[in-house]
Amino acid sequence: MRADRVGRAFREALIKKARQGVPVFVLYDWLGCWATPHSYWRPMRQAGVHVRAFNRPALGLGDAFGVLQRDHRKLIAVDGEVAYVGGFCVGNEWAGSSDEAPWRDTGIEIRGSAARASARAFEGLWSGIGEPLALEQTLPERAAAGETPVWLIEGEPGKTRVYRTLHLAAAKARRRIWITDAYFVAPRSISEALGAAAQHGVDVRILVPAHNNWPLVGSLSRGGYRFLLECGVRIFEWQGPMMHAKTSVVDGLWCRVGSSNLNSASLMGNWELDVGVLDTGLAGQLEGLFVADLASSAEIVLPGRSAVVPDSVSSQSVMPTASLDPEGTLPERLEQQIRTLGQMPGAITLAPFVRAGAAFGEALAGDRTLGREDRTVLGTVSVGIAAIAVFAWFFPTVVGWMIWAVAAWFAVTTGIRAYLQARRARAEERTAALDSEIVPKGEKS
Numbered sequence: 001m002r003a004d005r006v007g008r009a010f011r012e013a014l015i016k017k018a019r020q021g022v023p024v025f026v027l028y029d030w031l032g033c034w035a036t037p038h039s040y041w042r043p044m045r046q047a048g049v050h051v052r053a054f055n056r057p058a059l060g061l062g063d064a065f066g067v068l069q070r071d072h073r074k075l076i077a078v079d080g081e082v083a084y085v086g087g088f089c090v091g092n093e094w095a096g097s098s099d100e101a102p103w104r105d106t107g108i109e110i111r112g113s114a115a116r117a118s119a120r121a122f123e124g125l126w127s128g129i130g131e132p133l134a135l136e137q138t139l140p141e142r143a144a145a146g147e148t149p150v151w152l153i154e155g156e157p158g159k160t161r162v163y164r165t166l167h168l169a170a171a172k173a174r175r176r177i178w179i180t181d182a183y184f185v186a187p188r189s190i191s192e193a194l195g196a197a198a199q200h201g202v203d204v205r206i207l208v209p210a211h212n213n214w215p216l217v218g219s220l221s222r223g224g225y226r227f228l229l230e231c232g233v234r235i236f237e238w239q240g241p242m243m244h245a246k247t248s249v250v251d252g253l254w255c256r257v258g259s260s261n262l263n264s265a266s267l268m269g270n271w272e273l274d275v276g277v278l279d280t281g282l283a284g285q286l287e288g289l290f291v292a293d294l295a296s297s298a299e300i301v302l303p304g305r306s307a308v309v310p311d312s313v314s315s316q317s318v319m320p321t322a323s324l325d326p327e328g329t330l331p332e333r334l335e336q337q338i339r340t341l342g343q344m345p346g347a348i349t350l351a352p353f354v355r356a357g358a359a360f361g362e363a364l365a366g367d368r369t370l371g372r373e374d375r376t377v378l379g380t381v382s383v384g385i386a387a388i389a390v391f392a393w394f395f396p397t398v399v400g401w402m403i404w405a406v407a408a409w410f411a412v413t414t415g416i417r418a419y420l421q422a423r424r425a426r427a428e429e430r431t432a433a434l435d436s437e438i439v440p441k442g443e444k445s
Contacts, residue, residue, distance in 0.1 A: 001028055002091035003040040010090045011040070015047040023135060024049045027126055029071040030056045032089075052130060054271075069157050071125060072266060073273040074107075074259045075118055080139040082111050083118035085275050086257055087182065087246045093213075094244075104238065106180070106245035106289065108257040108275050108282075112145030117152045118273070125271060148279045155260055155272030162260040162274055163267040167193050169250045176203035178290045180247045184208045185221045185263040195231030203234075207293055209244075210237035229302050236297040243293070246274075249286045254278050257286075 001007050018024045026044065028036075030053040041051050054071035076084040086107025088094055096102030110118070119136045126133045153161050170177060170193035177197060184206060186194075198204040206228070212218030225235055246262075249255040258274025260266050277283070392399040 001026075001033055001036060001040070001089065003036050004092045006092050006095045007036075007040065007090050011044055014049055015044060018044070018048040025122070025126060025133065026051045027054055027071065027122070028052075029054045031070055032072070052126065054125070054129060068265075068269060070265075070270045072259050072270040073121075073125070073155075075122060075273050077115065077119040077122050080116040080119045080136055081142060082109060083115040084109055085118065085259070085273055087244050087259055093242070101241050103242040103244045104240055104293070106247050106257055106286075108277075110150060110275060112142070112150075114150040114152050114275070115145075116142075121152065121154050121273060148277060148282075150278075151276035153256070153258065153260075153272075153274040153276055155267070155270065155274065157269050157271070160268055162256075162258070162272065163187070163190070165256070165276065166190060166248065166262070169248065169254065169256075170194055170197045173197055173202045173250050175251045176205070176249075177251075178203075178205045178207070178249050178287060179262070180207045180243065180245045180290065180293070181262045182209060182242075182244045182246060183212070183214075183217055183221065183261040183263055183266070184224070185217075186224060187264050187267065190262060190267075191224060191227055194233055195228055198228075198232035204228075204232070205234045205236065205290070207236045207238060207243065207290060207297060209242050210239050210298065211242060213242050213244075225300055226302070229300070235300045236294055237300060238293055238297045240296055247286055247290075249283050249290065252283050252287060253280055255283045255286050 001010070014024050014026065024044075026041075026049055028051070033053075045051055055069060074086055074088055084107055087105045088107050093103045094105060116136065116139070119139075123133045123136055153165060155162055167190070170190075177194065179194075194204050194206075208221070209218065212221075228235060246260055247255065247257050254276065256274050256276050258272065260272040260274050266272060
């Protein structure tokens, strides 16, 4: 949520409802809104809007990696009757202006029991960081809104629900899998599942932004293209200002719309919210959007190869192509990225570091010949390690104190976490023992 024209209009709408006596609750991610000034939230609090920041930095103990976890959900739940889920944030980028086109994104409106479940999902996360909230229980029961099967996929750290859903979809697909993703740095197992589907004749296509709002992320994410292309997966880069949608559609029957990006941080570390729908009508709409987006995209192909012959689904007669190996020398590309870095706002992500680690590990293990993008990642990592080595040579005392501080922090936090987990386990064992000793009324011992 940004303090710009769109953000202020959204704030005024919430304030208006709060003044009418409607309970309004706003939960924002502290890291995602790090650039939003405190003054933006003050009028809402003064009007009676309940506002909380998720995962604000603190000196808490017990979870050394908790600072990296984010509430990446994008949800508006209204009266337990209707909910809106997708990739949209609140800012000018999604509305556009007279001289800038809006970002490309996708959201979905849901009603009925799935909308009520989304209200419970919000209350669960809200209650996890402060005084609990239980308004959903007081809402009246409503009649079913339709017969379409809908699943609310609540992503939580360590649960890997969307991750496992995509694995299942790749295994079950028979005709096509079309994925649109903003920050595509898929874990190796996801890439292997998609590659295996393509090798078995499934039409696997992935649509990503050509102009990522984090240019370095866009460049590093290309490191995963080669394996997919060699397996027969088709990859397209959308040429508009920014492709921010997160969708999947399988066989024109099942589809997913939500906030989860296909990278390790999103699939395994964040709180996310996606909607799975089994409906040919909605799946057909998403496939239509995908084909329309291809008209503004360029297909990425392996060096020396041409695009696949157009089929009946992609009606465009000539598809622009771009080689996987980018043009220009490394210094020229770095200069271009440094020049554009910071011009487009965005959210911090662990995706590039995940890709760098994967390239580094594969190079050391000798698993495969690295492509140009992977070699660039490996070279960048090597330069960084060399810089650290030089710094340690000249300032060994400083490096020693830094290592001590990090090691002490992890030792304390992991030790406290182990102690708390042990207490919890013993308490559960005692409870189970007491329950087993209780004899139900009416039974003889």
